[in-house]
Amino acid sequence: MTSSTRPARRPANPNFSCGPCTKHPGWSTRSLDGALLGRSHRAKDGKARLKRAIELTRSLLAVPDDYLIAIMPGSDTGAFEAALWSMIGARPVDALAWESFGKIWITDIIKQLRIADARVMEADFGRLPDLGAVDFSRDVVFTANGTTSGVRVPGYDWIAADRQGLTFVDATSAIFAQPVDWTKIDVLTYSWQKVLGGEAAHGMLILSPRAVARIDAYTPPWPLPKLFRLKKGGKLDAAIFDGDTINTPSMLCVEDYLDALGWAESIGGLSGLMARADANAKVLFDWIARTPWVANLAVDPATWSNTSVCLKVTDPDISALGREAEAAFAKELAFRLEAEGVARDIGAYRDAPPGLRIWTGATVDRSDLEALTPWLDWAFAETKAQYAKAA
Template sequence: MKHNFGAGPCILPQEVFKEAAAAVLDFNGLSILEVSHRSADFVKVMEEARENVKKALNVPEGYTVLFLQGGASLGFLIAAYNLAGKHKRAAYINTGTWATKAVKEGANAGLEAIQIASSEDKGFNYIPDASEIPEDIDFLHYTSNNTIVGTQFKSIPETNVPLVCDMSSDIFSQPIDVSKFDLIYAGAQKNLGPAGATLYIVKDSILGKSSLHIPTYLDLAVHAKKDSMFNTPPVYSVFVSNLNLKHLLKNGGVEEMAKKNQAKADLLYNEIDNNPNFEGTTEVKDRSLMNVTFRLTDDSKKERFDQLWNDGNIVGLKGHRSVGGYRASMYNALELKSVEALVSIMKSL
């Protein structure tokens, strides 16, 4: 058995893998890979997946759930186009690589994209204060979890303007108050399903209100009218995401998942803080529960440590190429025993 600490695509529950594999061979007489997205069988899957998102996150009335393509990288642009208002000005909290790209795409959409707070001065190793939010903006955008450096917002920013969040790497890991957001988007490949689908949860009242001319595919109102079927959706990714959502709901939902994720994070951070061979790389109060970043205090032990975790069937532990060190990504499906295996190796160094 390998312990997968990779940052994505994600680990999924074994039960989900088995069901997904079976459907490749037989999904009501066809392979799920060849079934028409217009067939009654798949339309039912899409409808169920959207409803299961609503159940899992307690999405209130007045919101539409969509499964589209393009990942968060396209979501940066979609968010800017659909939330553009009379000011043609958007505010961003910059906490890392993906937030930086969101700022860039806001500008590419034709908005004045301003950074009201940034942690770039310290390599993005903390969450900056964003208490002063201007009112002459169309929306505030932030990225809830920084997968590369390993920081995470512990509360939702308070604001009177429309709020947008890229939750690609921590959605479904804990309860969230969807009613505080006008748009949430998230690539599936962290906690939801295979790469290919992107989840959007959009407040109906913002649809069709943009001050910009939106290219057809980027217009969320178009997709809402077509129930995520404007074009061929990423069928297999949606199908497996629905399997995973059903598994989540059957096993206590996001509330239970939050407890498990906290237990995994506590175990690993405790070892980092108490083992003189290691040190964390982010501010303690802003540590991510999904992506734990750390490094050796003595680089001469690197070869030995790398050998130990490789021999211990651990994969995906190397830090992102832009920051180095180590990164243990602990998405929902990673079991506590995998974290225990890593901690045991760290103790033996």
């Protein structure tokens, strides 16, 4: 129920941004005391730190031994574009999008790389395209979790085990929170600043043996910027996947990522991370079920994200005002909550439908989400009363 009574309890941590997401519980700058500052990342000690980050990533995510892992510049965007620019074009492509970032990859494929035989399969915010229509004789490009729509793929069973093409998966808001079937994935990318709350500007690129074979055998017809070059002497540059980064990484950010990986292990590893995200999301899902003025932007509950929960206002009095007024109302909700110091950075993504977007990944404490929901009701009641008074 909505309430105009100001809640007494506040979230201890009001940071609910979907990226960069909040630091893990107990984090402090003391976690960075061991950072290798003022040293070369190519020195023995620097390379050992980078290699350690790769090894811990492999262990925590249970990445198969024959898959390769690299630290890339440019966050998830840099990692994913390096993969696209290095491998796309050898086969026709099916490119899927149901939110903002999937559409960015379509722009790369269609307008930048100009792949002639590319099928675009799109769906409106809140829905998935027809996964059954995907042709796995082609390369397939998709996001595992649509951060800006709150829609995730319901597992990986829809991907053909005997596929001829490669699967390219942008998993930046899914990794460490949702199961990954590595047998169905050839290229996977993510950034440190999403699910584990690391610092920005660094991404991870994970390649299957089939993806490695593609890089070795295929040379794209377009020039590659230095930051995208995964080959050396006509073959995969193996050193990149052993801790030799393409450009200079921040060793402060590396230390922060190592700290986040250590925290993840301390709470039970991957299963502990996924359990926390599921429990966090359930707080919002249960609140949605009992709240008449709001709904999940994702239509099918089987696709509801457990990290980026996107909300739309469904109150008929607000809907009757029109889309422009709906957008202003949602912005006022987010502004009011931030002004109260109870929820920061929860406005919908700029390209998404009007509403709110709340991060529920593992670094968030469930108690903070439980404290937040009464404030959401309060902010709605206050904002609606303000609109009624102005009418």
